[in-house]
Amino acid sequence: MLLLRTRADIVAKHIGSVIEEFPTPHAMATTDLSAVERALRPFGLRWRARRIHETARVLTNAFSGQVPLNLELLLELPGVGPYVASATLATLTGGRVVLTDTNTVRVAKRVAGLSVRGDARRRKDVQAAIASLMGGQTTAADWLAVIDLAATVCVLRDPRCADCPIKGLCRHGIADSGRLSQSNTVGGRHSGRLPA
Numbered sequence: 001m002l003l004l005r006t007r008a009d010i011v012a013k014h015i016g017s018v019i020e021e022f023p024t025p026h027a028m029a030t031t032d033l034s035a036v037e038r039a040l041r042p043f044g045l046r047w048r049a050r051r052i053h054e055t056a057r058v059l060t061n062a063f064s065g066q067v068p069l070n071l072e073l074l075l076e077l078p079g080v081g082p083y084v085a086s087a088t089l090a091t092l093t094g095g096r097v098v099l100t101d102t103n104t105v106r107v108a109k110r111v112a113g114l115s116v117r118g119d120a121r122r123r124k125d126v127q128a129a130i131a132s133l134m135g136g137q138t139t140a141a142d143w144l145a146v147i148d149l150a151a152t153v154c155v156l157r158d159p160r161c162a163d164c165p166i167k168g169l170c171r172h173g174i175a176d177s178g179r180l181s182q183s184n185t186v187g188g189r190h191s192g193r194l195p196a
Ligand code: SF4
Pocket: 107, 110, 111, 153, 154, 155, 159, 160, 161, 162, 164, 165, 166, 167, 168, 170, 171, 172, 173, 174
């Protein structure tokens, strides 16, 4: 939940002190909201503290302080949508899931040459395309590899296709290398941007 709209390096930097202060859902649930807001301030999005506090209370009161290992039950928690529920299940159980967030959608669109505009995360056809590219449902480690690729190489602007380990499988990467070699031979200018 903290990774939503907050950079991974910021979460990595501050998560240790949050876990130290609130080692269990019960520890957070029995604390004032103001203390949770203070602890989560480095992550931004103040409204999120209320949601996470409420989630801790539900986990404590309805699930004996345990995270349920069931997709439907996870989706009943405040602020938990399909992505967080699937990521939680994959991480805690090693189960196979399909994760669609802005990062995996961006990589999939480029790899498969999908022309989808706007927020495509909840579209069934996009989810099916991502699952197909990954060979069906897959583990948290595989998805983390895609998310790492998206954060470091297949970035939003100017993806670094020349350094990408999957450029030979990617429609955008193949087109990009074609544009690059053309610019090298005819003196054209290579922008590295996605085609509109
Ligand atoms: S080749 Fe380029 S567009 Fe394709 S996945 Fe790699 S970085 Fe992204």
